[in-house]
Amino acid sequence: xxxxxxxxxxxxxxxxxRCLHCWLGHMPNRxxxxxxxxxxxxxxxxxFDQIAYYSWLREPDYCDDYEERWxxxxxxxxxxxxxxxxxxxxxxxxxxxxxxxxxxxxxxxxVQLTFFGLESTQDRYVGRKxxxxxxxxxxxxxxxxxxxxxxxxxxxxxxxxxxxxLFRMAKEIRRERCPGxxxxxxxxxxxxxxxxxxxxxxxxxxxxxxxxxxxxNYDRILSEAECCRMLxxxxxxxxxxxxxxxxxxxxxxxxxxxxxxxxxEPWKIGNLKTDEPDKLVRDILSGNTPALNATNRCxxxxxxxxxxxxxxxxxxxxxxxxxxxFNEYLIRRMPGQ
Numbered sequence: 001x002x003x004x005x006x007x008x009x010x011x012x013x014x015x016x017x018r019c020l021h022c023w024l025g026h027m028p029n030r031x032x033x034x035x036x037x038x039x040x041x042x043x044x045x046x047x048f049d050q051i052a053y054y055s056w057l058r059e060p061d062y063c064d065d066y067e068e069r070w071x072x073x074x075x076x077x078x079x080x081x082x083x084x085x086x087x088x089x090x091x092x093x094x095x096x097x098x099x100x101x102x103x104x105x106x107x108x109x110x111v112q113l114t115f116f117g118l119e120s121t122q123d124r125y126v127g128r129k130x131x132x133x134x135x136x137x138x139x140x141x142x143x144x145x146x147x148x149x150x151x152x153x154x155x156x157x158x159x160x161x162x163x164x165x166l167f168r169m170a171k172e173i174r175r176e177r178c179p180g181x182x183x184x185x186x187x188x189x190x191x192x193x194x195x196x197x198x199x200x201x202x203x204x205x206x207x208x209x210x211x212x213x214x215x216x217n218y219d220r221i222l223s224e225a226e227c228c229r230m231l232x233x234x235x236x237x238x239x240x241x242x243x244x245x246x247x248x249x250x251x252x253x254x255x256x257x258x259x260x261x262x263x264x265e266p267w268k269i270g271n272l273k274t275d276e277p278d279k280l281v282r283d284i285l286s287g288n289t290p291a292l293n294a295t296n297r298c299x300x301x302x303x304x305x306x307x308x309x310x311x312x313x314x315x316x317x318x319x320x321x322x323x324x325x326f327n328e329y330l331i332r333r334m335p336g337q
Contacts, residue, residue, distance in 0.1 A: 005050040005080060007247040009259065010040060014252065015058035016091045018127030021116070021154050023192040024058065024249070025262040031063075032252050040250060041076045043272050047281045052080040057249055061089045067102050086112045086150055093138040100145035110182070111142055112150040117162035125154075143178045150182040155211070157200040164208050186216040187315045190324040192262035198324075203313040217317065224312035227321040231308070234300040238326050242287050256280065258289075261323055266291040266334045291330055303329055 014029030041053055053073050056062060063069055066089075073082050084103075088111045092099045103111065113135050116125035122132035139149045151170055153163045163185055170183040187202050188194050204223045212218050222230070240260055247259040254272040257263045269289050270280040283289070303325040316324065 003244055004048055005052070005245045006044055006048040007052045007054070007080075007082075007245065008040060008044070008250060009054045009057045009247065010037070010250040011057035011252045012036065012055045013063040015062060016128065017059065017131070019114075019116075019193065020125045020127070020197065021188050021192075021194045022058070023189050023194055023262060025192040025264060027058075027251060027263070030252050036254075037072065037076055040254075040272060041078065043277055044281070045078060046277070049078070050080040051078040052082045053077045054082050057251075059089050059091060060087045061092055061099070066092070066099070070102075070106060084108050086110045088112075090135050090138040093141055094134045100141060100147060103147060104145065108147060110148045110150050111138075112152055113138055115151055115153045115163070115166050117159035118165060121159050121162055139173070139181075143173075143181075148178065148180045148182065151184075153183070153185045154188045155185050155207070155215075156187070156197060156202050157206060160202060160206060160208060160211075164210055167211060167214060184214050184216050185211050187221070187320075189261075189320045190316065191327055195262075195324070195327070198314070201314040201316075204315050205313055207315070220317065221315050222318060222321070224308065224314045224316060224321065225310050227316055227318055228304050228308040228310040230318065231300040231304040231322075231325075232310075234304075237297075237299050238295040238322065240287065240292055240295070242285060246284065248284070256284070261327060264330075266294070266330045290334060291326075294330065294333070295326075298326075298329055300325070307332075 010032070011027065012032045014031065018026055037053065037055060041051055044051055053076050055069050055073050061069070084106055086108070088103055088108065089099070090113055093111075115135065116122050119132040122135065123129050139151075142149045151166070153166055155163045167183060167185075170181055174181050190198060190201070204221070207215060215221070240258070248269075249257045249259050249263055250272070251257075251263060255263070256269045256272060257267050258269070261267060267289055269283050272280070300322065307325050307328040
């Protein structure tokens with residue numbers, strides 16, 4: 001399609017973690033068969049002039065041949081170059097001495113590491129014993145290897161005091177070893193696995209004062225009650241725009257989704273193995289999915305009345321709250337969500 005760019009994020013090798021915050025939702029781990037990458041790019045090549053291929057959807061570089069894998073991503077992309085962003089595998093950082101030099105070689109200057117709390121909390125949220133020690137060790141290895149760590153912390157009612165302690169740890173590392181270490185806190189979205197954490201979502205008046213300076217977009221966060229007040233008279237319907245740059249998530253079973261939210265049945269566009277290419281591409285461009293076809297059957301005021309809690313102090317951005325409401329509608333009204 002002239003003028004449109006397609007980004008493909010493909011779950012080729014799975015993920016070592018089962019994070020309780022995963023916005024995509026937990027999926028089975030299996031390695032996709034040889035040649036899947038070329039098949040996927042070939043599927044879309046007649047329709048898109050620019051295709052950037054990413055061989056990971058969850059943990060980046062979660063394969064032993066990550067260097068060759070990256071070269072292949074570059075090779076099979078068409079008139080577009082996949083980016084490295086600030087993402088890397090902390091699982092691999094602590095297990096492979098060649099990994100940090102590889103990251104430097106492809107231009108990575110910062111790597112984001114995720115915290116959910118101190119040791120027992122971190123291990124439980126990541127789903128692996130030893131995960132906390134790995135992230136701490138990865139921080140030291142990155143600093144030694146000339147890459148700046150960027151700590152992101154997901155905060156909720158359960159871990160808020162532990163996040164304060166992590167902030168103090170980060171400040172000590174800045175003073176002693178890495179002045180450039182970055183640190184920020186946020187509440188996260190409320191889709192995928194993170195929906196299950198709604199009952200312990202951080203309340204606005206419980207955000208520790210010490211963290212307000214590092215809370216992402218603190219001046220724009222809202223309580224659920226504030227969101228409800230803003231939406232209670234809003235008669236407009238949900239809108240999800242399919243622009244000139246389209247990003248698709250592809251499961252290891254070849255199911256295709258937009259990257260709007262979690263990968264569940266109402267959001268599925270189709271399957272690369274069972275659907276005809278012409279039809280699937282038409283559906284991608286037109287937004288023909290059960291979820292998007294349902295948008296004109298509801299308004300924000302109705303969703304707020306049905307599923308909002310006007311007494312709740314839980315923190316959201318307005319866009320995240322809208323997605324929470326719409327997914328709640330899909331859960332109640334559609335099977336398979």
